[in-house]
Amino acid sequence: MIHILLIFSIWMIGACFGSFFMVIGLRFPIGHSIIHPRSTCSNCFHYLGTLELIPFFSYVIQKGHCRHCHTKFSFLYPFTEALTGLLFVLVFFRFINQPKEILLLFFLIAFGIIFFISDLYYFLLPDSLMLLFFSSTIIVRLWFHPLPLYYYFISGISFFLLFYAFYCFTSQGIGGGDVKLFGILGLFFGFELTLFILFIACLSSLVFGLGLFALKKISKHTPFPFAPFIFLASFIVALYGENFQVIFYSLF
Template sequence: MNQKMSVFLLFLLIGLLGCCFGSFFMVVGLRIPLGQSIVHPASHCADCQHSLGPTELIPVFSFLFQKGRCRHCRASLSLFYPLSEIWTGFLFVSIALAFAAQPQELFLMYLLVAFSLIFSVTDLHYQLLPDSLMASFFSLVLIGRMLYHPLSFTHYLLSALFYFSLFYALYWITDQAIGGGDVKLFGILGLFLGFKLMLFTLFAASLSLLLLASILLLLKKITRQTHLPFAPFIFFGVFFSIRYGEALLALTEKLFI
Protein backbone atom coordinates (compact mmCIF):
# COMPACT_ATOMS: atom_id res chain seq x y z
CA MET A 1 0.00 0.00 0.00
CA ASN A 2 1.53 3.31 -1.09
CA GLN A 3 1.81 6.37 1.14
CA LYS A 4 -1.01 8.31 -0.53
CA MET A 5 -3.45 5.45 -0.04
CA SER A 6 -2.41 5.11 3.60
CA VAL A 7 -2.99 8.82 4.20
CA PHE A 8 -6.36 8.64 2.44
CA LEU A 9 -7.48 5.68 4.56
CA LEU A 10 -6.30 7.44 7.72
CA PHE A 11 -8.37 10.54 7.00
CA LEU A 12 -11.32 8.40 5.92
CA LEU A 13 -11.14 6.68 9.30
CA ILE A 14 -10.97 10.05 11.05
CA GLY A 15 -14.03 11.21 9.10
CA LEU A 16 -16.00 8.08 9.98
CA LEU A 17 -14.99 8.46 13.62
CA GLY A 18 -16.22 12.05 13.46
CA CYS A 19 -19.59 10.90 12.11
CA CYS A 20 -19.92 8.45 15.01
CA PHE A 21 -19.07 11.15 17.53
CA GLY A 22 -21.54 13.48 15.81
CA SER A 23 -24.30 10.97 16.49
CA PHE A 24 -23.25 10.75 20.15
CA PHE A 25 -23.08 14.54 20.54
CA MET A 26 -26.65 14.73 19.25
CA VAL A 27 -27.78 12.34 21.97
CA VAL A 28 -25.99 14.42 24.63
CA GLY A 29 -27.55 17.65 23.35
CA LEU A 30 -31.05 16.19 23.24
CA ARG A 31 -31.00 14.38 26.59
CA ILE A 32 -28.99 16.48 29.05
CA PRO A 33 -31.43 19.45 29.12
CA LEU A 34 -34.22 17.00 29.98
CA GLY A 35 -32.23 15.48 32.83
CA GLN A 36 -32.01 12.13 31.03
CA SER A 37 -29.13 9.67 31.00
CA ILE A 38 -27.02 9.63 27.84
CA VAL A 39 -26.66 5.83 28.02
CA HIS A 40 -30.08 4.63 29.17
CA PRO A 41 -32.47 4.00 27.57
CA ALA A 42 -30.73 2.92 24.40
CA SER A 43 -31.29 4.90 21.21
CA HIS A 44 -34.86 4.46 20.03
CA CYS A 45 -37.45 5.81 17.62
CA ALA A 46 -39.13 8.90 19.07
CA ASP A 47 -42.50 7.82 17.65
CA CYS A 48 -42.82 4.08 18.30
CA GLN A 49 -40.12 3.83 21.04
CA HIS A 50 -38.57 0.80 19.34
CA SER A 51 -34.94 0.30 20.40
CA LEU A 52 -32.64 0.65 17.43
CA GLY A 53 -30.50 -2.30 16.38
CA PRO A 54 -26.86 -2.12 15.25
CA THR A 55 -27.79 -1.77 11.57
CA GLU A 56 -30.02 1.20 12.43
CA LEU A 57 -27.25 3.06 14.24
CA ILE A 58 -24.70 3.40 11.46
CA PRO A 59 -24.15 7.16 11.01
CA VAL A 60 -25.52 8.58 7.74
CA PHE A 61 -25.81 5.19 6.03
CA SER A 62 -28.69 3.94 8.17
CA PHE A 63 -30.65 7.08 7.32
CA LEU A 64 -29.99 6.55 3.59
CA PHE A 65 -30.75 2.82 3.61
CA GLN A 66 -34.00 3.39 5.48
CA LYS A 67 -34.89 6.28 3.16
CA GLY A 68 -35.27 8.64 6.09
CA ARG A 69 -37.91 6.56 7.86
CA CYS A 70 -38.14 4.29 10.89
CA ARG A 71 -38.03 0.64 9.80
CA HIS A 72 -40.82 -0.26 12.22
CA CYS A 73 -43.43 2.50 12.24
CA ARG A 74 -42.31 4.29 9.03
CA ALA A 75 -42.27 7.66 10.78
CA SER A 76 -40.07 10.29 9.11
CA LEU A 77 -36.64 10.79 10.66
CA SER A 78 -35.18 14.25 11.09
CA LEU A 79 -32.66 15.26 8.42
CA PHE A 80 -30.81 17.02 11.23
CA TYR A 81 -29.28 13.68 12.33
CA PRO A 82 -27.32 12.79 9.16
CA LEU A 83 -26.43 16.44 8.54
CA SER A 84 -24.93 16.79 12.01
CA GLU A 85 -23.00 13.53 11.56
CA ILE A 86 -21.62 14.64 8.19
CA TRP A 87 -20.72 18.08 9.58
CA THR A 88 -18.87 16.56 12.54
CA GLY A 89 -17.00 14.16 10.26
CA PHE A 90 -16.02 17.07 8.03
CA LEU A 91 -14.76 19.07 11.03
CA PHE A 92 -12.75 16.11 12.35
CA VAL A 93 -10.95 15.75 9.02
CA SER A 94 -10.45 19.52 8.58
CA ILE A 95 -8.93 19.83 12.05
CA ALA A 96 -6.64 16.84 11.50
CA LEU A 97 -5.38 18.46 8.28
CA ALA A 98 -5.01 21.96 9.70
CA PHE A 99 -3.41 21.05 13.04
CA ALA A 100 -1.35 17.97 12.19
CA ALA A 101 1.80 19.95 13.03
CA GLN A 102 0.28 21.31 16.27
CA PRO A 103 -0.70 18.24 18.32
CA GLN A 104 -1.03 20.38 21.47
CA GLU A 105 -3.91 22.26 19.87
CA LEU A 106 -5.73 19.13 18.67
CA PHE A 107 -7.24 18.41 22.08
CA LEU A 108 -8.73 21.89 22.32
CA MET A 109 -10.00 21.83 18.74
CA TYR A 110 -11.79 18.50 19.08
CA LEU A 111 -13.17 19.69 22.40
CA LEU A 112 -14.51 22.73 20.58
CA VAL A 113 -16.16 20.56 17.92
CA ALA A 114 -17.87 18.46 20.59
CA PHE A 115 -19.35 21.35 22.52
CA SER A 116 -20.17 23.37 19.40
CA LEU A 117 -22.54 20.62 18.24
CA ILE A 118 -23.91 19.88 21.72
CA PHE A 119 -24.68 23.53 22.47
CA SER A 120 -26.10 24.11 18.99
CA VAL A 121 -28.49 21.18 19.54
CA THR A 122 -29.58 22.37 23.00
CA ASP A 123 -30.11 25.92 21.73
CA LEU A 124 -32.00 24.84 18.62
CA HIS A 125 -34.27 22.38 20.45
CA TYR A 126 -34.70 23.94 23.88
CA GLN A 127 -33.35 27.51 23.60
CA LEU A 128 -31.06 26.57 26.47
CA LEU A 129 -27.34 26.28 27.20
CA PRO A 130 -27.29 24.02 30.29
CA ASP A 131 -25.09 25.08 33.21
CA SER A 132 -23.83 21.52 33.74
CA LEU A 133 -22.47 21.38 30.20
CA MET A 134 -21.14 24.94 30.48
CA ALA A 135 -19.20 24.00 33.64
CA SER A 136 -17.68 20.99 31.87
CA PHE A 137 -16.73 23.09 28.84
CA PHE A 138 -15.13 25.76 31.04
CA SER A 139 -13.16 23.23 33.10
CA LEU A 140 -11.77 21.44 30.05
CA VAL A 141 -10.87 24.67 28.22
CA LEU A 142 -9.17 26.00 31.37
CA ILE A 143 -7.09 22.83 31.72
CA GLY A 144 -6.25 22.90 28.02
CA ARG A 145 -5.14 26.53 28.11
CA MET A 146 -3.08 25.93 31.25
CA LEU A 147 -1.21 23.21 29.40
CA TYR A 148 -0.92 25.01 26.07
CA HIS A 149 -1.04 28.78 25.56
CA PRO A 150 0.56 30.29 22.43
CA LEU A 151 0.02 33.66 24.08
CA SER A 152 0.56 34.15 27.81
CA PHE A 153 -1.88 32.34 30.07
CA THR A 154 -2.63 35.71 31.70
CA HIS A 155 -3.73 37.02 28.29
CA TYR A 156 -6.33 34.27 27.98
CA LEU A 157 -7.58 34.80 31.53
CA LEU A 158 -7.97 38.55 31.00
CA SER A 159 -9.72 37.90 27.69
CA ALA A 160 -12.20 35.59 29.43
CA LEU A 161 -12.84 38.15 32.18
CA PHE A 162 -13.23 41.01 29.70
CA TYR A 163 -15.73 39.30 27.39
CA PHE A 164 -17.73 37.82 30.25
CA SER A 165 -17.95 41.22 31.98
CA LEU A 166 -18.83 43.02 28.75
CA PHE A 167 -21.72 40.74 27.87
CA TYR A 168 -22.85 40.43 31.47
CA ALA A 169 -23.24 44.22 31.49
CA LEU A 170 -25.10 44.10 28.16
CA TYR A 171 -27.32 41.34 29.56
CA TRP A 172 -28.63 43.76 32.20
CA ILE A 173 -28.45 47.06 30.30
CA THR A 174 -30.40 45.72 27.31
CA ASP A 175 -33.07 44.10 29.49
CA GLN A 176 -31.66 40.61 28.88
CA ALA A 177 -31.71 40.88 25.08
CA ILE A 178 -29.07 38.14 25.05
CA GLY A 179 -29.31 34.98 27.11
CA GLY A 180 -27.43 34.27 30.31
CA GLY A 181 -26.00 31.13 28.70
CA ASP A 182 -24.58 33.23 25.87
CA VAL A 183 -22.85 35.47 28.43
CA LYS A 184 -21.07 32.47 29.99
CA LEU A 185 -20.24 31.06 26.57
CA PHE A 186 -18.61 34.33 25.48
CA GLY A 187 -16.43 34.24 28.59
CA ILE A 188 -15.29 30.67 27.93
CA LEU A 189 -14.61 31.40 24.27
CA GLY A 190 -12.60 34.45 25.32
CA LEU A 191 -10.45 32.04 27.33
CA PHE A 192 -10.21 29.74 24.32
CA LEU A 193 -9.40 32.32 21.65
CA GLY A 194 -7.87 35.39 23.28
CA PHE A 195 -8.79 39.02 22.64
CA LYS A 196 -8.28 39.47 18.91
CA LEU A 197 -9.68 36.22 17.55
CA MET A 198 -12.71 36.68 19.79
CA LEU A 199 -13.39 40.02 18.08
CA PHE A 200 -13.51 38.30 14.69
CA THR A 201 -15.75 35.63 16.20
CA LEU A 202 -18.26 38.24 17.36
CA PHE A 203 -18.18 39.97 13.98
CA ALA A 204 -18.70 36.75 11.99
CA ALA A 205 -21.40 35.46 14.36
CA SER A 206 -23.38 38.72 14.31
CA LEU A 207 -23.07 39.20 10.56
CA SER A 208 -24.12 35.63 9.74
CA LEU A 209 -27.13 35.90 12.07
CA LEU A 210 -28.11 39.23 10.54
CA LEU A 211 -27.85 37.89 6.99
CA LEU A 212 -29.92 34.79 7.69
CA ALA A 213 -32.54 36.72 9.66
CA SER A 214 -32.84 39.26 6.83
CA ILE A 215 -33.34 36.51 4.24
CA LEU A 216 -35.95 34.73 6.37
CA LEU A 217 -37.77 38.02 6.98
CA LEU A 218 -37.87 38.76 3.25
CA LEU A 219 -39.22 35.27 2.60
CA LYS A 220 -41.74 35.79 5.43
CA LYS A 221 -40.54 32.64 7.18
CA ILE A 222 -40.13 34.52 10.46
CA THR A 223 -41.32 37.76 12.03
CA ARG A 224 -39.34 40.41 13.92
CA GLN A 225 -40.47 38.76 17.15
CA THR A 226 -39.10 35.32 16.18
CA HIS A 227 -36.26 34.12 18.41
CA LEU A 228 -33.30 32.68 16.52
CA PRO A 229 -30.85 30.59 18.55
CA PHE A 230 -27.49 32.34 18.69
CA ALA A 231 -25.20 29.44 19.69
CA PRO A 232 -24.86 27.95 16.15
CA PHE A 233 -23.84 31.36 14.82
CA ILE A 234 -21.39 31.92 17.67
CA PHE A 235 -19.63 28.65 16.87
CA PHE A 236 -19.68 29.46 13.16
CA GLY A 237 -17.86 32.65 14.12
CA VAL A 238 -15.36 30.67 16.21
CA PHE A 239 -14.44 28.33 13.35
CA PHE A 240 -14.33 31.28 10.94
CA SER A 241 -11.92 33.18 13.18
CA ILE A 242 -9.72 30.12 13.73
CA ARG A 243 -9.50 29.53 9.98
CA TYR A 244 -9.20 33.12 8.74
CA GLY A 245 -8.55 35.26 11.82
CA GLU A 246 -4.76 35.34 11.61
CA ALA A 247 -4.85 36.27 7.93
CA LEU A 248 -7.38 39.01 8.63
CA LEU A 249 -5.26 40.32 11.50
CA ALA A 250 -2.22 40.51 9.21
CA LEU A 251 -4.27 42.30 6.54
CA THR A 252 -5.65 44.75 9.11
CA GLU A 253 -2.16 45.57 10.37
CA LYS A 254 -0.96 46.28 6.81
CA LEU A 255 -3.89 48.58 6.12
CA PHE A 256 -3.97 50.56 9.33
CA ILE A 257 -0.50 50.39 10.83
Protein backbone atom coordinates (compact mmCIF):
# COMPACT_ATOMS: atom_id res chain seq x y z
CA MET A 1 0.00 0.00 0.00
CA ILE A 2 2.84 2.37 0.90
CA HIS A 3 4.49 1.56 -2.44
CA ILE A 4 1.30 2.44 -4.32
CA LEU A 5 0.93 5.71 -2.40
CA LEU A 6 4.55 6.60 -3.20
CA ILE A 7 4.01 5.95 -6.92
CA PHE A 8 0.81 8.01 -6.92
CA SER A 9 2.46 10.87 -5.01
CA ILE A 10 5.39 11.05 -7.43
CA TRP A 11 3.01 10.79 -10.40
CA MET A 12 0.84 13.59 -8.99
CA ILE A 13 3.84 15.85 -8.40
CA GLY A 14 4.94 15.19 -11.98
CA ALA A 15 1.43 15.89 -13.29
CA CYS A 16 1.38 19.24 -11.46
CA PHE A 17 4.72 20.16 -13.01
CA GLY A 18 3.44 18.96 -16.39
CA SER A 19 0.50 21.35 -16.13
CA PHE A 20 2.90 24.22 -15.44
CA PHE A 21 5.25 23.18 -18.23
CA MET A 22 2.32 23.21 -20.63
CA VAL A 23 1.43 26.76 -19.60
CA ILE A 24 5.01 27.82 -20.34
CA GLY A 25 4.99 26.01 -23.70
CA LEU A 26 1.72 27.67 -24.70
CA ARG A 27 2.38 31.21 -23.47
CA PHE A 28 6.11 31.87 -23.61
CA PRO A 29 6.59 31.51 -27.41
CA ILE A 30 3.93 34.17 -28.09
CA GLY A 31 5.22 36.58 -25.45
CA HIS A 32 2.50 36.09 -22.83
CA SER A 33 3.13 36.02 -19.09
CA ILE A 34 3.28 32.55 -17.59
CA ILE A 35 1.79 33.91 -14.34
CA HIS A 36 -0.99 36.30 -15.38
CA PRO A 37 -3.77 35.97 -16.26
CA ARG A 38 -5.03 32.88 -14.50
CA SER A 39 -6.08 29.92 -16.63
CA THR A 40 -9.38 30.45 -18.42
CA CYS A 41 -11.68 28.66 -20.83
CA SER A 42 -10.61 29.70 -24.33
CA ASN A 43 -14.26 30.08 -25.38
CA CYS A 44 -16.16 31.78 -22.53
CA PHE A 45 -13.05 33.12 -20.71
CA HIS A 46 -14.32 31.88 -17.36
CA TYR A 47 -11.52 31.77 -14.82
CA LEU A 48 -10.95 28.15 -13.86
CA GLY A 49 -11.34 27.45 -10.16
CA THR A 50 -9.16 25.24 -7.99
CA LEU A 51 -11.30 22.15 -8.54
CA GLU A 52 -11.10 22.72 -12.29
CA LEU A 53 -7.30 22.81 -12.25
CA ILE A 54 -6.49 19.48 -10.61
CA PRO A 55 -4.11 17.85 -13.11
CA PHE A 56 -5.70 15.09 -15.18
CA PHE A 57 -8.58 14.41 -12.77
CA SER A 58 -10.45 17.68 -13.45
CA TYR A 59 -10.52 16.78 -17.13
CA VAL A 60 -11.88 13.30 -16.36
CA ILE A 61 -14.50 14.54 -13.89
CA GLN A 62 -15.70 17.25 -16.28
CA LYS A 63 -15.60 14.78 -19.19
CA GLY A 64 -13.27 17.07 -21.09
CA HIS A 65 -15.68 20.02 -21.23
CA CYS A 66 -15.93 23.47 -19.65
CA ARG A 67 -18.46 23.44 -16.80
CA HIS A 68 -19.94 26.76 -17.97
CA CYS A 69 -20.07 26.82 -21.78
CA HIS A 70 -19.46 23.08 -22.34
CA THR A 71 -16.71 23.74 -24.87
CA LYS A 72 -14.49 20.69 -25.34
CA PHE A 73 -10.98 21.03 -23.95
CA SER A 74 -7.99 19.67 -25.84
CA PHE A 75 -7.02 16.13 -24.87
CA LEU A 76 -3.43 17.35 -24.96
CA TYR A 77 -3.87 18.86 -21.48
CA PRO A 78 -4.50 15.62 -19.55
CA PHE A 79 -2.14 13.73 -21.87
CA THR A 80 0.75 16.08 -21.07
CA GLU A 81 0.02 15.98 -17.34
CA ALA A 82 -0.24 12.18 -17.28
CA LEU A 83 2.89 11.80 -19.42
CA THR A 84 4.96 14.08 -17.18
CA GLY A 85 3.77 12.19 -14.12
CA LEU A 86 4.68 8.88 -15.75
CA LEU A 87 8.16 10.15 -16.65
CA PHE A 88 8.72 11.32 -13.07
CA VAL A 89 7.78 7.85 -11.79
CA LEU A 90 9.96 6.01 -14.33
CA VAL A 91 12.98 8.21 -13.65
CA PHE A 92 12.58 8.02 -9.87
CA PHE A 93 12.45 4.23 -9.73
CA ARG A 94 14.99 3.68 -12.51
CA PHE A 95 17.62 5.76 -10.68
CA ILE A 96 16.37 5.47 -7.10
CA ASN A 97 19.92 5.06 -5.79
CA GLN A 98 21.39 7.79 -8.03
CA PRO A 99 19.98 11.15 -6.89
CA LYS A 100 22.17 13.12 -9.31
CA GLU A 101 20.73 11.19 -12.26
CA ILE A 102 17.20 11.85 -11.00
CA LEU A 103 17.83 15.61 -10.83
CA LEU A 104 19.47 15.59 -14.27
CA LEU A 105 16.54 13.82 -15.88
CA PHE A 106 13.89 15.90 -14.10
CA PHE A 107 15.69 18.87 -15.64
CA LEU A 108 15.53 17.20 -19.07
CA ILE A 109 11.82 16.42 -18.62
CA ALA A 110 11.09 20.08 -17.88
CA PHE A 111 12.66 21.39 -21.07
CA GLY A 112 11.42 18.40 -23.07
CA ILE A 113 7.75 18.98 -22.22
CA ILE A 114 8.00 22.74 -22.79
CA PHE A 115 9.62 22.33 -26.22
CA PHE A 116 7.21 19.48 -27.05
CA ILE A 117 4.23 21.82 -26.55
CA SER A 118 5.87 24.82 -28.20
CA ASP A 119 6.81 22.92 -31.35
CA LEU A 120 3.46 21.13 -31.53
CA TYR A 121 1.44 24.35 -31.32
CA TYR A 122 3.68 26.92 -33.00
CA PHE A 123 6.42 24.97 -34.85
CA LEU A 124 8.77 27.09 -32.78
CA LEU A 125 11.58 26.47 -30.30
CA PRO A 126 12.16 29.93 -28.76
CA ASP A 127 15.78 31.11 -28.77
CA SER A 128 15.53 32.48 -25.22
CA LEU A 129 14.43 29.10 -23.87
CA MET A 130 17.04 27.37 -26.01
CA LEU A 131 19.72 29.65 -24.51
CA LEU A 132 18.48 28.79 -21.01
CA PHE A 133 18.58 25.07 -21.87
CA PHE A 134 22.10 25.44 -23.26
CA SER A 135 23.50 27.40 -20.30
CA SER A 136 21.81 25.04 -17.83
CA THR A 137 23.28 22.03 -19.63
CA ILE A 138 26.77 23.52 -19.39
CA ILE A 139 26.29 23.94 -15.63
CA VAL A 140 24.98 20.37 -15.41
CA ARG A 141 28.02 19.01 -17.23
CA LEU A 142 30.44 21.01 -15.08
CA TRP A 143 28.72 19.55 -12.03
CA PHE A 144 28.35 15.98 -13.21
CA HIS A 145 30.26 14.16 -15.97
CA PRO A 146 30.89 10.38 -15.72
CA LEU A 147 33.04 10.59 -18.86
CA PRO A 148 35.83 13.16 -19.47
CA LEU A 149 34.33 16.64 -19.71
CA TYR A 150 35.87 17.38 -23.10
CA TYR A 151 33.99 14.36 -24.52
CA TYR A 152 30.64 16.08 -23.96
CA PHE A 153 31.76 19.41 -25.41
CA ILE A 154 33.20 17.76 -28.52
CA SER A 155 29.97 15.80 -28.88
CA GLY A 156 27.83 18.93 -28.62
CA ILE A 157 29.91 20.87 -31.15
CA SER A 158 30.00 17.91 -33.55
CA PHE A 159 26.23 17.43 -33.59
CA PHE A 160 25.60 21.16 -33.93
CA LEU A 161 27.96 21.44 -36.92
CA LEU A 162 26.56 18.28 -38.52
CA PHE A 163 22.96 19.48 -38.35
CA TYR A 164 23.90 23.04 -39.24
CA ALA A 165 25.50 21.75 -42.44
CA PHE A 166 22.39 19.70 -43.13
CA TYR A 167 20.23 22.78 -42.49
CA CYS A 168 22.33 24.94 -44.83
CA PHE A 169 22.48 22.50 -47.74
CA THR A 170 18.92 21.18 -47.73
CA SER A 171 15.75 23.12 -48.35
CA GLN A 172 13.56 21.18 -45.94
CA GLY A 173 13.49 18.46 -43.33
CA ILE A 174 14.92 20.26 -40.30
CA GLY A 175 14.54 23.66 -38.68
CA GLY A 176 17.05 25.94 -37.01
CA GLY A 177 15.66 25.06 -33.59
CA ASP A 178 16.31 21.37 -34.21
CA VAL A 179 19.93 22.18 -35.12
CA LYS A 180 20.48 23.93 -31.78
CA LEU A 181 18.57 21.25 -29.94
CA PHE A 182 20.77 18.42 -31.21
CA GLY A 183 23.86 20.42 -30.30
CA ILE A 184 22.60 20.77 -26.72
CA LEU A 185 21.57 17.12 -26.50
CA GLY A 186 25.03 16.15 -27.74
CA LEU A 187 26.45 18.14 -24.84
CA PHE A 188 23.95 16.59 -22.42
CA PHE A 189 24.23 12.93 -23.44
CA GLY A 190 27.53 12.53 -25.23
CA PHE A 191 28.20 11.23 -28.72
CA GLU A 192 27.05 7.59 -28.57
CA LEU A 193 23.76 8.17 -26.76
CA THR A 194 22.89 11.12 -29.01
CA LEU A 195 23.35 8.85 -32.03
CA PHE A 196 20.75 6.51 -30.51
CA ILE A 197 18.47 9.52 -29.97
CA LEU A 198 18.85 10.54 -33.61
CA PHE A 199 18.05 7.03 -34.83
CA ILE A 200 14.97 6.59 -32.61
CA ALA A 201 13.68 10.11 -33.35
CA CYS A 202 13.98 9.64 -37.13
CA LEU A 203 12.45 6.16 -37.04
CA SER A 204 9.51 7.11 -34.79
CA SER A 205 8.71 10.29 -36.74
CA LEU A 206 8.88 8.36 -40.02
CA VAL A 207 6.50 5.65 -38.77
CA PHE A 208 4.10 8.20 -37.27
CA GLY A 209 4.20 10.40 -40.37
CA LEU A 210 3.60 7.48 -42.73
CA GLY A 211 0.68 6.40 -40.56
CA LEU A 212 -0.94 9.84 -40.75
CA PHE A 213 -0.23 10.01 -44.48
CA ALA A 214 -1.84 6.61 -45.03
CA LEU A 215 -4.91 7.80 -43.11
CA LYS A 216 -4.91 10.97 -45.25
CA LYS A 217 -4.57 13.17 -42.19
CA ILE A 218 -1.57 14.95 -43.69
CA SER A 219 -0.04 15.47 -47.13
CA LYS A 220 3.62 15.42 -48.12
CA HIS A 221 3.64 19.23 -47.81
CA THR A 222 2.16 19.34 -44.29
CA PRO A 223 4.60 20.82 -41.72
CA PHE A 224 5.62 18.22 -39.17
CA PRO A 225 7.06 19.05 -35.71
CA PHE A 226 10.22 17.07 -35.02
CA ALA A 227 11.00 18.17 -31.43
CA PRO A 228 8.36 15.88 -29.84
CA PHE A 229 10.07 12.86 -31.42
CA ILE A 230 13.52 14.11 -30.41
CA PHE A 231 12.46 14.31 -26.79
CA LEU A 232 10.57 11.02 -26.93
CA ALA A 233 13.81 9.44 -28.09
CA SER A 234 15.77 11.37 -25.43
CA PHE A 235 13.62 9.98 -22.62
CA ILE A 236 13.88 6.44 -23.98
CA VAL A 237 17.67 6.71 -24.22
CA ALA A 238 17.92 8.38 -20.81
CA LEU A 239 16.10 5.44 -19.24
CA TYR A 240 17.47 2.56 -21.28
CA GLY A 241 20.56 3.88 -23.06
CA GLU A 242 22.87 1.45 -21.29
CA ASN A 243 20.81 -1.46 -22.67
CA PHE A 244 21.14 -0.07 -26.20
CA GLN A 245 24.90 0.20 -25.78
CA VAL A 246 25.16 -3.41 -24.60
CA ILE A 247 23.06 -4.65 -27.58
CA PHE A 248 25.03 -2.49 -30.02
CA TYR A 249 28.44 -3.71 -28.83
CA SER A 250 27.25 -7.34 -28.78
CA LEU A 251 26.25 -7.03 -32.43
CA PHE A 252 29.37 -5.27 -33.58
